[in-house]
Structures are given as C-alpha cells and as structure tokens.
Amino acid sequence: MDEILSAESIDLEELKQKTFFGCPDNGSTRALVWRLILSALPVNKAEWEKTLESQRVNYSTFVKEFIIRPDEEKNSASNDPLSNTGNTWDEYFKDNDLLSQIEKDARRLYPDISFFSEPAKYPAVDFIHESYKTGMLKMRISKRNVTSSQSAKSRNGTILMTESTNGDEDDDQECKVEKNWEVVERLLFVYAKLNQGTKYIQGMNEIIGPIYFVLSQDPDLEWSRNAEADTFYCFTQVMSEIRDNFIQSMDESTSGIHALMAQTFTLLKKHDYSVWQVLNDQEIRPQFFLFRWMTLLLSQEMRIPDTIRLWDSLFSDSRRFEFLKYVCVAILTLIREDLISGDFGFNMKLLQNTSDVLPDVLIIIRKADELRQKDLRKNSGPHIQLLSKAQLAHSNFSR
Amino acid sequence: MIHESLLHHDLLFKLLLIGDSGVGKTCVLFRFSDDTFNTTFISTIGIDFKIKTVELQGKKIKLQIWDTAGQERFHTITTSYYRGANGILLVYDITQPKTFDNISKWLRNINEHASEDVERMLIGNKCDMEDKRLISEERGKKVAEENGIKFFETSAKENINIELAFNTLAEDILNKQRPIEDNNVATGVNLQGGNQSSSGGPGSCCKL
Ligand SMILES: Nc1nc2c(ncn2[C@@H]2O[C@H](COP(=O)(O)OP(=O)(O)O)[C@@H](O)[C@H]2O)c(=O)[nH]1
Ligand SMILES: [Mg+2]
Numbered sequence: 069m070d071e072i073l074s075a076e077s078i079d080l081e082e083l084k085q086k087t088f089f090g091c092p093d094n095g096s097t098r099a100l101v102w103r104l105i106l107s108a109l110p111v112n113k114a115e116w117e118k119t120l121e122s123q124r125v126n127y128s129t130f131v132k133e134f135i136i137r138p139d140e141e142k143n144s145a146s147n148d149p150l151s152n153t154g155n156t157w158d159e160y161f162k163d164n165d166l167l168s169q170i171e172k173d174a175r176r177l178y179p180d181i182s183f184f185s186e187p188a189k190y191p192a193v194d195f196i197h198e199s200y201k202t203g204m205l206k207m208r209i210s211k212r213n214v215t216s217s218q219s220a221k222s223r224n225g226t227i228l229m230t231e232s233t234n235g236d237e238d239d240d241q242e243c244k245v246e247k248n249w250e251v252v253e254r255l256l257f258v259y260a261k262l263n264q265g266t267k268y269i270q271g272m273n274e275i276i277g278p279i280y281f282v283l284s285q286d287p288d289l290e291w292s293r294n295a296e297a298d299t300f301y302c303f304t305q306v307m308s309e310i311r312d313n314f315i316q317s318m319d320e321s322t323s324g325i326h327a328l329m330a331q332t333f334t335l336l337k338k339h340d341y342s343v344w345q346v347l348n349d350q351e352i353r354p355q356f357f358l359f360r361w362m363t364l365l366l367s368q369e370m371r372i373p374d375t376i377r378l379w380d381s382l383f384s385d386s387r388r389f390e391f392l393k394y395v396c397v398a399i400l401t402l403i404r405e406d407l408i409s410g411d412f413g414f415n416m417k418l419l420q421n422t423s424d425v426l427p428d429v430l431i432i433i434r435k436a437d438e439l440r441q442k443d444l445r446k447n448s449g450p451h452i453q454l455l456s457k458a459q460l461a462h463s464n465f466s467r
Numbered sequence: 468m469i470h471e472s473l474l475h476h477d478l479l480f481k482l483l484l485i486g487d488s489g490v491g492k493t494c495v496l497f498r499f500s501d502d503t504f505n506t507t508f509i510s511t512i513g514i515d516f517k518i519k520t521v522e523l524q525g526k527k528i529k530l531q532i533w534d535t536a537g538q539e540r541f542h543t544i545t546t547s548y549y550r551g552a553n554g555i556l557l558v559y560d561i562t563q564p565k566t567f568d569n570i571s572k573w574l575r576n577i578n579e580h581a582s583e584d585v586e587r588m589l590i591g592n593k594c595d596m597e598d599k600r601l602i603s604e605e606r607g608k609k610v611a612e613e614n615g616i617k618f619f620e621t622s623a624k625e626n627i628n629i630e631l632a633f634n635t636l637a638e639d640i641l642n643k644q645r646p647i648e649d650n651n652v653a654t655g656v657n658l659q660g661g662n663q664s665s666s667g668g669p670g671s672c673c674k675l
Contacts, residue, residue, distance in 0.1 A: 165565075169538075172489045173510045270488065270538045271512045316540050355544055359513040368509060413518045413531070420516055 069097060078104060078111040087384035088437075090377055090430075098380070099286040099295075102279065105383050108301035120294070127297035131254065134261040138163065166260055166268060167253070173273045174253035181372055183281060184249040190284075190293045251296050252280055258300065259307070266307075269314040271360075274367045276303045278375050309388055313363045328362055329354035332393045339439050340401045342408055350412045357419035361396055365389070369399075369422045374429040381433050391440065398436035402427055477527040480640050481551055482633075485573055486558035487566040488537030491592040494623035495558060496534045499633050504624050511536045513544050523638050530637060542576070549580035554636045558590040561607070561620065562599040567591075570610055586639045587616040590632060595622040 069086050072079060084105055091098035103109040110119050138160055177184045255276055260268040279302050284295035291298075307314075318324040333354050337344040346352075360368060365382060367375045378395065385391040400407065403425055407415055418425060426432065484492040493508045493515065500517040515534040520527055533552070535545040549555070557573050559566040570589070577587060591607040594600075604620055611618030617635060621628040 169488065176509055179509065269540045270510050270536060273510070274512075314540065316543055319543050355513065355547070356516070359544055364512060368512065413529075416516045417518070 069101075073097070073100065076113050078113070080104065080111050081386070084384035084386060088381050090380050093373070094287075096286045096288040096291060098376070099283045099288075099291060101380075102282060102302060102383060103298060106302040106305045108298055108305060120298075123301050124294055124297040127258070127300050130258045130262065134163075134258055135254065163257075163261075167257060170253050170256045170260070170268050170273075173270055174249045174256065177249055177252060177273050177277050178281075178372060183285075184252065184277070185247055187245045188248045188251050188284070190296070248280070248284070251284075252276060255280065255296065255300055255303065259303065263307075266311060266314055271314065271363050272307070274364045275306060275310075278367060278372060278379060279303055279306070281372065282376060306383075310363070310365070325359060325363060326355075328393070329358045332358055332362070332396050335393055335439075336397045336400055339397055339442075340404060343400050343404045346408055346410075346415070350415060352412065352415060352419070356416065358396060360420075361399075362392060365392065366395065370426060370429060371423060377429050378433065381436075391436065394436040394440045395432060397439060398432050399426065401439075402432060402435055477529060478641070478644075479529045479531060480553045480637055482530055482532045482554045482556065482636065483548055483552040484532065484534045484556050484558060485545070485576070486537055486590075487560070487563075487569050490537070490558045490560040490563070490566050491623050492534055492537070492558050495556075495590070495592060495621060495629060496532055498623040498626055498629045500532070502626075504626070506624075513541060514548060519633075521634060521637060523634065523641055526641070528637055528641065530633065546576065546580040549577065549585075550582060552581055552585055553640045554586040554588065555581060556588050556590050556632065556636065558592050559602070559607075560593050561591045561602045562593055562596050564601050567602045567606070567610075574614060584643065586636055586643065587614070588632060588636050589614075589616055589618045591618070591620040593622060593624070594620040594627060595625040 069083075069091070072083050072086060083101065087101050087105060091101050100109075104111065108123070109116060174184075252273060256268055256272060259272070259276075260266075276299065280295060280299040283299050283302070284292055286292040286295065312318040312321065312323045313325040313328065315324075319326050321327065333344065333347075336347075365375075366378060370378070382389060382392055382395070399422065403418065403422075406418055406425065410418060484496060486492055488510065493511055494504060496515070496517055497503055497505065497508070500519045511534055513536055517532045517534070519530045519532065521530060522528070533548050535541065535548065555577055557570065557577070559570055561567075574587075577585065589607065589611040591602065591604070594604075607620065608618055617639070619628045619632040619635075621632055623629060
C-alpha cells in the first residue's frame with residue numbers, strides 16, 4: 069500500500085483493490101486513503117496543495133456564511149425579534165430548530181466510546197480567523213436564547229431571554245472548550261445549509277462520525293488539524309452516493325432504500341433460501357432491520373473499529389455500495405443457525421442487536437466477498453478480471 | 468417448551484411508541500422492558516423492537532412494543548406499523564413546548580394510519596425536570612380530554628408512572644377485547660375485524 073501511495077500519480081483502482089483488504093490501523097494511511105478513494109483528494113500529488121487549500125478555504129467560508137455572519141447580524145440588529153419582520157429572523161429561528169435537532173443526535177453519537185465527548189484537538193481551527201471562537205460561542209448562547217424565547221413566545225407572546233437547554237453537563241466555563249461532537253454538529257449544520265433538499269436527516273450523524281473519527285486521529289498533525297474541513301468533503305462525497313436512502317420522496321424509486329432492501333432480500337433468497345424462508349414466514353420485513361443496516365452502512369450494528377474496517381471495504385467497492393448488499397446477506401447467513409431456530413421475537417431481537425452475536429468483521433467481509441465472487445463467476449462479465457486480482461490478495465486477510 | 472403449551476390463553480398486544488425525536492421514547496421503553504435508564508441512547512433509526520410479558524387480570528399478556536424514529540423522514544417507514552397496532556403511546560416532552568404543539572399532528576397521523584379501535588394514550592415525559600417544565604400537567608390533561616384519551620405524566624429517569632401507563636393501556640385493550648372474546652371463545656380474536664393485509668410488524672391482535 070505504501071508503494072501505491074508513494075507514486076506521484078496514484079493508481080486509484082489499484083489502491084481500491086488493496087484497501088478492500090483493509091488499511092493498517094496505525095499511522096496516517098487510512099485517513100489518506102479515505103480522502104483519496106472518496107475523491108476529497110486528487111490522485112495527482114502535484115494538485116494536492118492547491119485542492120486542499122481551496123477546499124479548506126471554501127469550508128471556512130461556509131462556516132462564516134452560515135454561522136458567524138448570522139450571529140453578528142443578529143447581535144447588531146434590534147434585540148427584539150418581534151419588532152423585526154424581515155427574513156433574517158425567520159431564517160434565524162429556522163436555523164435554530166435545525167441546530168437543536170442536530171445537536172440532540174450529535175450529542176448522543178457513539179456513547180460507548182469517549183472520543184466524541186472529549187475536547188477537539190483543533191477546536192477553533194486556525195484556518196478560520198480569530199473571531200471564529202466568539203462566533204462559536206455566540207452561536208451556542210443564541211441557540212439557547214432562541215430555544216427558550218420560542219417556547220415563551222408560543223405561550224404568551226413575550227420573549228424571555230433565559231437559558232434553557234437540556235445540556236446539563238456543560239457549564240458556561242466549559243463553553244470555551246469545544247468537544248468533538250460539537251465539531252460534528254457544525255459539520256452537519258453546514259451540510260444541511262448547503263443541501264436544502266435533504267437538510268439534516270437522522271442517521272447522517274452516524275455516517276459522518278466514523279469519518280471524522282478517522283481523519284481527526286491522524287497522527288500527522290499537518291493532516292489532522294484540517295480534519296474538520298476534509299471530513300466535510302469526504303462526507304459530502306459519501307452522501308452524494310447514498311443520499312437517496314435518506315430522502316423520503318425517493319423511497320419508492322429504483323435507487324431508493326426500499327429497492328435496495330428488496331434487492332438484498334432477493335440476494336438472500338438466492339444464497340440462503342432457508343434463512344430467507346424463515347424471515348418470510350415470520351413476516352420479518354426488510355424494513356424491520358435492513359433499513360437501519362443499510363442507511364447507516366452498518367455503523368450502528370458494530371463497534372467503531374469494526375465499522376471502520378468494514379468501511380475500508382465498502383468505500384473501495386468499485387461499484388459503490390453494491391458490496392453492502394453482500395455484507396448484509398453475509399451477516400444473515402453467518403447467524404443462520406440462530407435465525408432458523410428462533411421465533412419472531414427472538415429473531416427480531418437478534419437482528420436489531422447484532423453487535424453481541426456478530427463474528428469478527430473480517431469473517432463477515434470474507435463471507436460477503438465469497439458470495440459476491442460466486443455471483444460474478446456465474447454472470448461472468450467485465451468484472452471477473454478485476455476480481456481474480458483481488459482473490460490473489462486474499463492472503464492479506466490473516467491479521 | 469412446556470411453557471409454550473401453557474401459553475394457550477395468552478394474548479399478544481402490539482404497542483407503538485410515537486412522538487417527536489428526543490422526547491424520551493426509547494428511554495421510556497427501556498425503563499419498562501429492562502428497568503434501566505441510560506442517558507446516552509443513540510438515536511433510533513427506523514424502528515426498534517422489544518417484548519415484555521405482563522400479567523393482567525390473571526392473564527399473561529405478551530406486549531410487543533415498537534419504538535419509532537420521530538423525524539418526518541421516517542414516517543413512510545413508521546406509519547406502516549400503525550395499522551396493526553392495538554395501542555399507541557404518544558409521547559411529548561414537558562420541557563419542550565414544540566413537542567407538545569406537535570401532538571395534534573401525531574393524532575392526525577394516528578387517525579390516518581391506525582385502525583379505528585386502536586387504544587391511544589398521551590404521555591408527558593421527563594416530569595422529573597420540574598425546574599425546566601414549560602407545559603403544565605393541566606394542559607396535558609386538557610388535550611387528552613379533548614381527544615378522549617388517557618393521560619399520564621412519566622419519568623423514564625426516575626421511574627415514575629411508566630409501568631402504570633403501559634399496564635393501563637394493556638388493560639384497556641384487554642377490556643375492549645373481552646366482549647368479542649366471549650363470542651369467539653374457541654377461535655383467535657382479531658381486533659382488526661379480519662384485516663389480514665397489514666405487513667408483519669405489529670399485525671393484528673391475536674391469540675397465540
Ligand atoms: N430528565 C429526563 N431525561 C430523559 C427522560 N427520558 C429521556 N430523557 C433524555 O432525553 C434524551 C432523549 O431520549 P430518547 O429516549 O433517546 O428520545 P427518543 O428520541 O424519543 O427516543 C436522552 O438524552 C435522555 O437521557 C426522563 O424521563 N427524564
Ligand atoms: Mg429513540
């Protein structure tokens with residue numbers, strides 16, 4: 069892998085094939101590879117500096133535009149929103165609804181690890197100018213004001229400027245320290261503002277979480293200090309490919325989540341008829357579990373190191389996210405004994421709490437690869453070549 | 468397995484938890500099913516599922532409880548569960564007026580998607596947070612009365628009224644079913660009046 073990465077112009081196909089079998093867990097490789105295969109970084113190294121620079125400047129402009137400026141405007145305007153009938157206030161209130169929605173989910177991201185509640189290494193990322201710090205703070209404070217003033221308004225038409233959040237644990241002193249979940253919150257807010265069609269949908273937090281986790285823990289500080297901006301571009305890329313799963317109006321379309329779940333069930337029927345039959349007989353519908361599995365790329369079904377390892381393989385899928393279907397089928401076949409002997413209640417519980425029963429993530433990936441290769445061999449198409457190369461690399465599985 | 472055969476008189480009720488995101492549905496469910504409270508639940512995506520068996524009026528009743536995601540996006544997924552539900556708990560947060568304002572929206576959802584005789588119940592959760600309360604108990608009561616449904620204030624955190632709420636709901640479903648059951652002693656009872664079309668999920672109420 070180091071060899072591939074050392075080339076002046078990186079062979080993306082080769083890199084993907086390698087990455088399918090996993091990036092090393094230490095060092096900077098994974099963070100770099102994810103940037104590359106998610107197109108947040110060009111393959112040509114000569115272009116890196118310029119691209120990164122412009123992406124990072126862009127991101128800081130978004131932050132200024134969506135977070136700092138509205139705050140400044142609000143503070144310079146009259147303090148009484150009711151006397152102001154302009155759009156700015158309307159927008160400001162809407163933003164705060166959006167923020168409180170994002171905040172709730174960002175706060176409860178991966179509670180089983182401490183990372184997201186730890187202070188961010190680069191809280192007020194220095195590519196953004198100094199006022200950013202105050203911008204962040206102001207945002208938090210105004211958020212509270214507006215939450216409470218809205219509630220007060222709906223009751224008796226007056227504005228109370230008291231604080232009311234359920235953020236029990238953050239003292240005001242602590243406001244100066246920015247935690248990792250707050251970085252995630254800001255990232256999601258900027259994404260929502262830029263993507264008015266989707267805005268924020270629950271579950272996006274579970275997609276961006278592992279990406280930020282990987283990028284911000286890069287031991288190479290030159291990279292990790294820019295984790296926030298770079299995460300934004302990686303996330304945007306992933307979302308552009310899985311967005312339809314998140315959009316309600318796409319549900320029934322051929323690229324929507326229902327089609328995806330149906331295809332996966334068909335695949336299951338083909339590869340493990342007995343399991344398919346059990347689920348079918350017990351009327352366990354795909355949406356009872358596959359909905360979550362697939363929209364979140366399985367991130368809620370396993371612990372974060374396993375999710376990350378799985379995503380090496382998912383991201384390097386040349387027909388992204390085709391492989392995901394095989395992974396889901398692989399999981400089902402790997403727990404087939406339990407499923408076949410279980411009743412509806414048992415099986416539902418099992419399918420919704422897989423993290424305790426799942427075999428090692430490498431076994432899942434290997435199984436999924438096996439199933440996919442079986443299908444590819446049968447339909448022998450243009451992918452067969454690519455595949456045998458991958459097979460050769462099979463030895464990499466032993467960890 | 469011996470147990471299975473004794474289950475002959477047991478009943479299966481399908482319950483559904485709905486309400487805005489963050490009001491505490493998942494916590495309420497965990498308090499009821501596992502008697503635990505955890506402040507750090509991850510957000511519910513799509514639907515979740517728990518089973519708890521209770522004993523009411525000398526009958527063992529299996530409660531199959533479906534916990535739903537509150538966000539608009541998930542409505543197509545979650546409303547498909549309304550149909551087969553015997554009971555629906557509509558939860559708001561007494562510290563978040565917006566979640567209270569949305570009750571009418573949720574009630575409309577129930578009218579549109581649930582079967583007509585579904586038992587409904589309104590829950591004002593987080594009643595342990597008296598200092599942050601923004602919706603009085605009276606207002607909750609009033610809305611419930613206007614809609615002819617029962618109402619409890621609960622706290623998943625302090626374990627207040629959780630069991631009472633679920634048991635009351637189950638009992639109301641049981642009582643409703645009694646007259647039908649008397650006419651159908653031998654056969655399974657289907658509260659949906661023969662509606663077989665709904666998908667697996669919380670299907671119709673039935674004898675096991
Ligand atoms: N104080 C208090 N907090 C609660 C209670 N129930 C839930 N919460 C908190 O409210 C937040 C959202 O709870 P959750 O069950 O995930 O809400 P859901 O989105 O409706 O499922 C969590 O941080 C819980 O700790 C309660 O009874 N009292
Ligand atoms: Mg929940």
